[in-house]
Amino acid sequence: MAKNWSRLDNAAKIFPPTSGKADTRVFRFSCTLTEPVDPEPLARALSDAMVDFPSFRYVLKRGLFWYYLEEGDFPATVCEEDAPPCAALYHGFAAPLFAVTYYGARVNLEVYHALTDATGALQFLRTLIYRYLLLRHPELARDGVPALDYDASRGQRMDDSFDRYYSGKRRRMAPGPVAYQLRGLRPPQWRQQVIVGTASASGLLQRARAMGATITELLAAILLLCIDAERPLRARRRPVVVTIPVNLRKYFDSASARNFFSVVNIGYDFRAHPATLEAVVASVRESLRRALTPEALENRLNALGALERNPFMRAVPLFLKDPVMRLSCDIAERDFTASLSNVGRITMPEALMPFLERFDVYCATRKMQLCVCTLGDTLSMGFTTSLISTDVQRRFFRALTAMDLDVTIYANHPESR
Amino acid sequence: MRYCDKCGVTIAGEEARCPLCQSMTLPRGGDSRPPFPDVPTLYARHGLFFRILLLCTVGGAIACLGVDWALGFHGWSLFVAGGVACLWLLLYISIARRRNVLKALTQQVVVVCALGVLWDLCTGWRAWSIDYLLPAAFMSVMLAMFILTLVLRMPSEAFLIYLLLDMLFGLLPAALLAAGLCRNAYPSIACVCVSVIAFVALLVFKGGAVAQELKRRLHL
């Protein structure tokens, strides 16, 4: 039988050459339930979910010119969490590009970014949890739980939407200024420092509205202010820039379960403008409004697509392409300090809500990343850094408690032993 | 659960110190399970073995150099040092590629042949490397791959590319024969025949899969 295979989508092409010990390019979505996880129905739910999402069956391989995804042959297995968060999944051979683990009442889905983005992974995790709860509580199935609101055929889920919406039209974009970079001691073995904080979503929304902002804009402004306040004086000449991934499915019609995102950079020059929350919020809102137009997003999509269609770039063998991609990624990534990704509100059928406590998301990074998602009234903010210092996180969560929000912190110990 | 009154946050687990500001926390009932399992930092488990092996081999090579020097330098110790370097190179490939046996075999056969030719050149070209080493290495790797894929029950796609590569290597002795470099032609002729027969067999039994694998691996 012929094996299915697929090219990597445009965003995914950068991940295999640039992932390593320092940045595994793995992100984790986890769902905390209200009771301990039972591994047996979880494994069965996983094998069902893998049938629903054919792209999760794929493994990564090296060709002569490009990496590509090929249908793999591996069983659906789950195991208890036994590795640091966001540890490497791709080791240069044909192994699954995702892993499902559990710890107490929590189900973790770790995904290699070349396979899919946060939206695709979330759809997979929602399906997994939905199927698990129905297997774990057969009485729910008898009452009839409405199906998940994810309407996409297998073809749509496998779609390479970057390719579909590439038109070739583009204007030259000037590269942004070099941004301030966080520095400091790192935990052993490039482990990630994970600090997840939860707060009331409605409480935060109310405070954001009072400033005429969205939650993303408010959190981006607080993050910019915290990073600025923590940096040494001599580093002040560079701007602080937060990069925000944008889910392109909202702007271009797509239901793909593979990568389909872009990024916009939001900077603030603290030397020229006041460091007050109101001023930063207003500036972030204005920058986002300018960057989030269909024209600007299409321009960026075409600029990235043009690179992989460049005939010279195509004909270069992979072993030469890898170092070039690594270098250009290092240069390109100098234009931001930290990254903020708001996955938004996660919906689950009403009948399942009593079994769900919250969703968390966080992502391996060499810099600093804040990933936000909301289930019901629980807003989860997952900070990851590969630094031992927690000063920015302390300022960030103290800024939230200063707004009279109740914050709960869940942290790991990257430096232990 | 604990509470940090400096930060004003509740902290999951039984942390004595606040993860944000590292000040002492206050007890506050509830769940005591740590939010993440404690994963000890794994130092290489076989570290000691490799260190001892490194010390013995490098120490031995240096001792040989010393003895050679003391006896008025005849150059034989350089071959010992070269042998140690070859050993470590092959060991490194085996360990770095331990998850992909076929890739390790393919890389090792290239390295072994290159080192063999180098040794032959350094010891006054007697052509033993291209007469015997190359054909023997290529044929044994072909046989090893065939047995491995049967024993490990690998899907055919996993080994096709490496088998094809090794067959291409197997044609190299034909070029050396044509160039008149070989002194004993029989092993080279045998190697070329085995490679061609293996290639034909592969096409007959796995022709479609070979074409697809090449299409995937060579896509632009």
Ligand SMILES: [Zn+2]
């Ligand atoms: Zn504290």
